[in-house]
Structures are given as C-alpha cells and as structure tokens.
Amino acid sequence: MLRHFRNRAVNLLSIIIFVTVLLACWSQPAVAAEKTVKIGASISLSGKFVREGTAIKKGYEFWADWVNAQGGIQIGPEKYKAQMIYYDDESNPQTAAKLVEKLITDDKVDLLLGPYASGIAMPATTISEQNGYVMILPLNNSDSLYTRGYKHIFSVAPVASREGWSTLDLMWEQVQPPPKSIAILAPNSTFSLVVATGLKDYATQKGMDVVLFEKFPEETSDLSSLLAVLKTKNPDILYVCGYFEHSTLVTRQLKDLGYIPKALAFSIGPQLPEFAETLGKSADHALAPTYWLSSMKYADPAFNCAQYTEMFKKKFGHEPTYQSAHSTSAGRLLQRALEKAGSLEQEKIRKVLSEMDLTDTITGKIKFDDRGVNIGGKVGVVQIQNGAQKVIFPSVAADGKLIYPAVPWDKR
Amino acid sequence: MLFLQTLINGILIGGLYACVAVGFSLVWGVSNIINIAHGLFVILGAYITYWIYTLYHIDPLLTLPISAAALFCLGFLVQKYVLNFVVGEAQESSMGVFMTLILTFGLARVLENVMALLWTGDWRSVTTSYSGTFLDLGGVSIPYIRIVVFALALAAAWLLSVILNRTRTGMAIRAVTFSLDGARIVGIDLPFIYAVTFAIGAGLAGIAGTLVSMIYSFSPFHSTPYLSWAFVIVVMGGLGSIFGAVVGGVLLGIIEALATVYIGPGYQQAVGFMILVLLLVFRPQGLFGKQFLK
Numbered sequence: 001m002l003r004h005f006r007n008r009a010v011n012l013l014s015i016i017i018f019v020t021v022l023l024a025c026w027s028q029p030a031v032a033a034e035k036t037v038k039i040g041a042s043i044s045l046s047g048k049f050v051r052e053g054t055a056i057k058k059g060y061e062f063w064a065d066w067v068n069a070q071g072g073i074q075i076g077p078e079k080y081k082a083q084m085i086y087y088d089d090e091s092n093p094q095t096a097a098k099l100v101e102k103l104i105t106d107d108k109v110d111l112l113l114g115p116y117a118s119g120i121a122m123p124a125t126t127i128s129e130q131n132g133y134v135m136i137l138p139l140n141n142s143d144s145l146y147t148r149g150y151k152h153i154f155s156v157a158p159v160a161s162r163e164g165w166s167t168l169d170l171m172w173e174q175v176q177p178p179p180k181s182i183a184i185l186a187p188n189s190t191f192s193l194v195v196a197t198g199l200k201d202y203a204t205q206k207g208m209d210v211v212l213f214e215k216f217p218e219e220t221s222d223l224s225s226l227l228a229v230l231k232t233k234n235p236d237i238l239y240v241c242g243y244f245e246h247s248t249l250v251t252r253q254l255k256d257l258g259y260i261p262k263a264l265a266f267s268i269g270p271q272l273p274e275f276a277e278t279l280g281k282s283a284d285h286a287l288a289p290t291y292w293l294s295s296m297k298y299a300d301p302a303f304n305c306a307q308y309t310e311m312f313k314k315k316f317g318h319e320p321t322y323q324s325a326h327s328t329s330a331g332r333l334l335q336r337a338l339e340k341a342g343s344l345e346q347e348k349i350r351k352v353l354s355e356m357d358l359t360d361t362i363t364g365k366i367k368f369d370d371r372g373v374n375i376g377g378k379v380g381v382v383q384i385q386n387g388a389q390k391v392i393f394p395s396v397a398a399d400g401k402l403i404y405p406a407v408p409w410d411k412r
Numbered sequence: 413m414l415f416l417q418t419l420i421n422g423i424l425i426g427g428l429y430a431c432v433a434v435g436f437s438l439v440w441g442v443s444n445i446i447n448i449a450h451g452l453f454v455i456l457g458a459y460i461t462y463w464i465y466t467l468y469h470i471d472p473l474l475t476l477p478i479s480a481a482a483l484f485c486l487g488f489l490v491q492k493y494v495l496n497f498v499v500g501e502a503q504e505s506s507m508g509v510f511m512t513l514i515l516t517f518g519l520a521r522v523l524e525n526v527m528a529l530l531w532t533g534d535w536r537s538v539t540t541s542y543s544g545t546f547l548d549l550g551g552v553s554i555p556y557i558r559i560v561v562f563a564l565a566l567a568a569a570w571l572l573s574v575i576l577n578r579t580r581t582g583m584a585i586r587a588v589t590f591s592l593d594g595a596r597i598v599g600i601d602l603p604f605i606y607a608v609t610f611a612i613g614a615g616l617a618g619i620a621g622t623l624v625s626m627i628y629s630f631s632p633f634h635s636t637p638y639l640s641w642a643f644v645i646v647v648m649g650g651l652g653s654i655f656g657a658v659v660g661g662v663l664l665g666i667i668e669a670l671a672t673v674y675i676g677p678g679y680q681q682a683v684g685f686m687i688l689v690l691l692l693v694f695r696p697q698g699l700f701g702k703q704f705l706k
Contacts, residue, residue, distance in 0.1 A: 185677075188678060214676065214677050214678075215676075215677065215678050216672075216677040216678065216680065217677070217678065217680055217681050219634065219636065219637055219681070220637075220677075220680060220681070221628050221629075221634075221637050222425055222628070222668075222680075223677075224421045224425070224669075225418050225421050225422070225668075225669040225670075225672040225673050225677075225680075226672050226673070226677045228414060228417045228418055228421060228673065229414065229672075229673050232413075232414050244535055245535045245629050245631070245634075248535060248537060248629050249628065249629055252537070252539075252543065252544070252627075252629075255543070255544035256544060256546055256553070256555035256557075256558070256627075257546070257553050257555075258546050258548065258553045259553075274534065274535075278535075278536070278537060278539065278629075279539060280539055282539070282544065409544060
C-alpha cells in the first residue's frame with residue numbers, strides 16, 4: 001500500500017519536474033522581453049472638443065501601431081515598442097493639467113504628446129515645462145502659447161498669426177505684376193483679430209498697401225454698406241478673417257454689389273465642402289488657408305499623403321482629418337527626434353528638436369525658432385475651381401494652379 | 413456716390429427690419445406679451461422656405477404664403493394652449509409681464525434646440541438663379557432681390573393695416589388695445605382675440621423669415637439680431653403702431669448703414685442701441701406710438 005503510494009508520488013513528481021522544465025524553456029525567449037517606451041497624452045475625448053480630440057487620438061494611434069508594426073522606435077542600439085497611455089481631459093483645461101501631472105508623476109511616462117486646443121495646452125504645457133518634459137503640440141497654434149519663454153514645447157502647425165501669410169506669398173510667387181493693395185476685414189473675435197493683425201503686419205512689412213482694415217460685429221447679418229466702402233477703395237486682394245457665415249455673406253453681398261476684387265480670400269469657408277454647395281458658381285476662385293488635405297503632395301520617407309490616407313482609411317474606416325494628420329505628424333516627429341538623440345533624456349530630445357530641419361513630413365516643413373514655433377512650415381492655400389478644391393500653395397504640395405484675377409460674377 | 417449707395421442699402425434693408433418688427437409690435441401692443449421667441453419664428457419661416465426650395469425646387473417667393481400660414485397656425489396654438497394661461501395676468505400686473513417673458517424665453521430655447529436637432533446648426537441660405545442680379549444706376553447698384561424684399565415687406569405691413577381697419581376681428585383687436593374693460597363689456601372673446609393677434613404676429617415673422625432666407629444666411633443659434641431690431645424699432649416707432657414700425661424700420665436701416673460707413677463697422681449695432689437708450693430717456697412713447705408708461 002505504502003509502496004504503491006510512493007510510486008504514484010514519484011510519477012507525479014517527475015511529471016511536474018518535466019513540465020516545469022519544459023515550460024521554463026518555452027517561456028525563456030519571452031522573458032528576455034522587448035523594451036517599451038511609455039508615451040502619455042491627455043486629449044479631449046468628451047465635452048465640446050470630443051470630435052477634434054478623437055481625431056487627434058486616432059492620429060497618435062495610427063502612428064503608434066504603425067511604428068510598432070515596424071518593430072519599434074530605434075533608440076541607440078535597441079528598438080523600443082511604443083506603449084501609449086491616453087486620458088480624457090473632458091475638454092477642461094484644469095483637468096488636462098492634472099492629467100499631465102499624473103502622467104509624469106504617477107504613470108512615470110517617458111514622453112508626452114500634446115492635447116487638442118490651445119486653451120487646454122496652456123495649463124498642460126505649464127506642468128510639462130516645470131517638470132522638464134518635452135511636449136510636441138500637434139495643432140495648438142495660438143500665438144500666446146509661445147510667448148511665455150517655454151523651452152520644451154514644439155508646434156507642428158504654423159502659428160495663427162501666420163495663417164494669412166501664405167496667400168500673400170502665393171501672390172508674390174505666382175502673379176506678375178504682383179498685387180499692390182489689400183483690404184482686410186475681420187469680425188470682433190480673438191482668433192480672427194490675431195489672423196487679421198498678423199496679415200496686416202506682414203503686408204505692411206513687405207510694402208503692400210493696406211487700403212482698408214476694419215472690424216465688424218461678429219453677430220452681423222448685413223455687410224452691404226461696408227462692402228460699398230470697399231468698392232470705392234478697389235483693392236487687389238480682399239481678405240476676410242471671419243467665420244463660415246461671414247464668408248458666405250460677403251460673397252453674396254459682393255455679388256449683389258456687382259463687384260469683385262482680383263483675389264478673394266477667406267479664413268474659413270472654401271476649405272469646407274458646404275461653401276461650394278451653398279454658393280454654387282459664386283464660390284469659384286475663392287481662396288482659403290488649409291492646414292492639411294489628403295490631396296496634398298507632401299511626403300514622409302515612410303509614406304506620402306495619399307498612402308497615409310489609404311492606410312488610415314483601412315484602419316479607421318474613414319479619411320483622416322487635418323487634426324489626425326497633424327497628430328500623426330507629431331508622432332513621427334517625436335520618433336525621428338528619438339532616433340537622432342539615441343536617448344530618452346528630455347534635454348537631449350529637446351536639443352535635437354530645436355535643431356530639427358525637416359522638409360519631408362506629411363504636413364510640410366518643420367523647423368523651429370527658439371519659442372518652439374514652426375517657422376519652416378507654411379499653411380497651404382486652396383482655391384475653388386469649378387466647384388472643386390485645388391491645393392495651389394505651397395507648390396511642393398500643390399495639385400492645381402492659381403486662377404488670377406477672379407472671373408467677374410456676370411461672366412460665370 | 414458712396415453716400416447714395418449707403419442710403420439705398422439702408423432704406424431697402426429697413427423694409428425687412430420693419431417686417432420683422434411689425435408683428436412683434438402688434439403682439440406687445442395688444443396683449444402686453446414681449447415675445448422673446450419672435451426671432452426664432454423668423455428663423456423657422458426661413459427654414460420652411462429653405463426646405464421647400466431645396467426639396468421641391470419651388471421658387472422662394474411662392475413659399476411666402478406657406479411659411480406665413482404655417483407660422484400663423486403655430487402662433488395660434490401657442491397662444492391658445494400656452495400663453496393664454498398667463499396673458500390675463502400680463503394685462504394686470506408687472507409680475508404677469510415677467511411670466512410671459514419667462515414663458516416666451518423658454519419657448520425660444522425649445523424652438524432653437526428642436527430646429528438644431530432636426531436640421532443641425534449649419535448655416536443655410538437660399539441661392540436662386542436671380543440672386544446677385546442687380547439694377548445699375550450709374551455706379552449705384554440695387555439688387556433686384558432686395559427691391560422685391562422691400563416691396564413685399566411693405567405689402568405685408570399694409571395688409572396688416574387693412575385687416576385691423578376693415579375686418580370685424582381686426583376692429584376687435586384694436587378695441588382691446590384701446591380699452592380692455594370696454595372690450596370685455598361689449599362681449600369680445602378675449603382669449604380668441606389674443607390667439608389671433610399672436611397668430612398674426614407669428615405669421616408676419618414667417619413672411620420676414622422667407623425674405624431673410626433669400627438675402628441672408630441663417631442658423632437656429634443666431635436669432636438674436638432679429639429680436640434686437642424689433643426691440644429698437646418698437647421703441648422708436650411706438651408700441652403697436654404699424655406706421656411707426658415701418659418708419660422706425662427704415663430709419664434704423666439708414667442709421668445702421670450710415671454708421672457703418674461714416675463711423676466704423678464696429679458701431680453698426682451699437683448705434684441702434686444708443687438710440688434706444690436716448691429715446692427711452694427723452695421720448696418713451698416713441699416717435700408715433702401710444703404712451704409706454706401710463
């Protein structure tokens with residue numbers, strides 16, 4: 001009886017030993033696991049910026065999954081997988097600041113990526129700056145973010161005050177003789193006035209004649225009298241730094257007046273399909289700045305805009321928005337900085353970023369001044385031609401040519 | 413030339429202002445209801461025209477009776493089943509006026525959000541084949557569509573005065589304005605008269621909405637300008653006066669246009685309100701109307 005029991009015990013023991021050894025051998029390679037780098041981002045996934053925030057997150061996700069599929073980020077001799085940690089700041093600046101703090105102190109992330117909206121980036125970057133963390137901001141382009149003397153923030157998109165510059169650059173590059181005068185109209189709202197003032201300063205600095213610079217009430221429904229004044233000044237370019245409703249209003253009332261300047265540009269309007277849908281032929285030849293379109297001819301060494309759009313569509317089932325493109329671009333920028341720095345030390349990454357001079361990204365050039373503003377990049381310009389959007393500036397990204405001067409209303 | 417162009421712009425737009433204000437003024441004058449939802453009625457009228465034009469390609473001008481009738485019915489129902497509960501109070505005490513303010517304010521928020529839910533908050537406008545054509549008078553251009561809008565707005569005001577002066581119901585409405593007690597004594601059905609008055613006011617807002625859709629862009633969340641014009645014009649022209657509303661509307665149009673050109677576009681709306689304050693201080697009965705503060 002006892003012997004029988006002993007036999008069974010030995011059998012059992014030998015099986016256990018064998019299986020343990022086998023399992024140990026089996027899991028051996030997995031223990032020598034891959035290295036990971038923790039990247040944290042606080043983004044608006046609920047609240048008023050839920051749409052834009054979700055687009056930003058998808059852009060980051062796209063990049064992280066893409067780089068992991070390539071084997072990871074090459075930092076020094078080894079490859080690191082990107083491990084993303086996302087938090088929802090509920091579109092609230094205070095929450096965003098707390099979450100960035102949590103990412104740094106609690107989750108002990110190695111790197112940070114930026115939130116959506118400039119108002120949210122304000123307190124969030126204060127925390128990252130105090131902790132000596134680099135933060136790449138995808139689309140936060142309010143000028144006031146970059147006048148606080150911070151050394152660790154870098155913006156992928158050009159700042160708002162430069163938004164109107166591209167239209168003038170385009171004119172000087174492609175029109176002979178170049179236009180001499182400009183009229184600038186803007187509603188009384190913070191963002192519009194930043195764009196309008198930036199444009200006015202640039203035009204004056206380059207010797208252009210600003211014949212009219214006027215603010216109008218944001219809630220206005222009639223601009224016919226202001227446009228009557230405009231007609232008497234007869235500028236070459238009219239730039240309206242307003243919102244969608246102002247752009248359609250100006251177009252209709254200019255047509256009522258039977259007057260069109262040689263070039264007509266709007267801050268917001270022609271980039272959106274609704275503009276051409278609402279106005280029909282009257283929308284033609286209108287210009288507008290655009291931060292990104294999938295039809296742009298920009299290319300990253302890894303993928304160009306068309307390939308990016310294709311892969312993104314396969315992954316998420318819809319085309320990327322300009323927010324997603326910018327957050328993917330931010331991820332790629334971080335990756336390239338890490339590869340060049342060969343280290344996870346924030347100071348080394350900061351130094352590499354500040355010396356970065358890239359021409360090959362899906363959002364155009366990237367080169368920073370000492371505020372962290374992207375002064376290399378230029379906002380694109382689209383023009384409506386036969387009801388379709390054509391990218392006409394910068395020429396490396398363009399798929400069309402500028403039509404100038406705009407065709408009079410009655411000849412359309 | 414610029415002066416002439418500005419003046420004409422102002423006069424033509426003033427017609428539309430008058431059309432927006434006249435219904436508001438009538439309701440206020442007759443039943444002492446300050447209808448905060450009036451601007452939303454205008455927007456609703458604009459949507460009716462927009463959808464009929466977009467879906468069935470019917471000329472916006474032909475949709476005028478439809479939006480007027482639809483808003484008339486809505487106005488009648490709102491007064492009969494909602495506002496009539498507080499309108500008696502409104503005639504008696506200032507607390508009652510406060511009640512109608514809260515009620516119409518609530519109605520405005522409901523309308524605003526229902527419209528946003530149904531049709532989104534996007535900006536819409538009706539663009540016809542004749543939009544943008546204009547009469548050229550040697551440098552002064554007058555868009556045809558604005559002439560039509562001006563004429564129709566005045567026609568609506570004229571029609572209202574015919575109704576008030578020539579029909580039995582119209583005369584009953586006027587009787588209520590003159591003497592509430594007298595109207596009660598001769599047996600006028602007050603709730604019915606209030607409902608009809610409110611319906612007429614809403615119908616006029618519907619007409620204004622159709623006209624607005626042809627020259628402006630509109631969205632459910634931007635109805636405030638229409639309400640503020642109505643306020644300024646009623647104070648200018650006098651409470652309950654059709655003639656006052658028309659003259660007040662055209663005056664406001666001209667003043668705004670001239671202010672835009674000669675003071676600065678930033679003052680376009682401010683000037684109207686400055687006049688409102690000055691009138692309330694120096695001539696509270698308005699230029700043509702009955703006394704405000706008895």
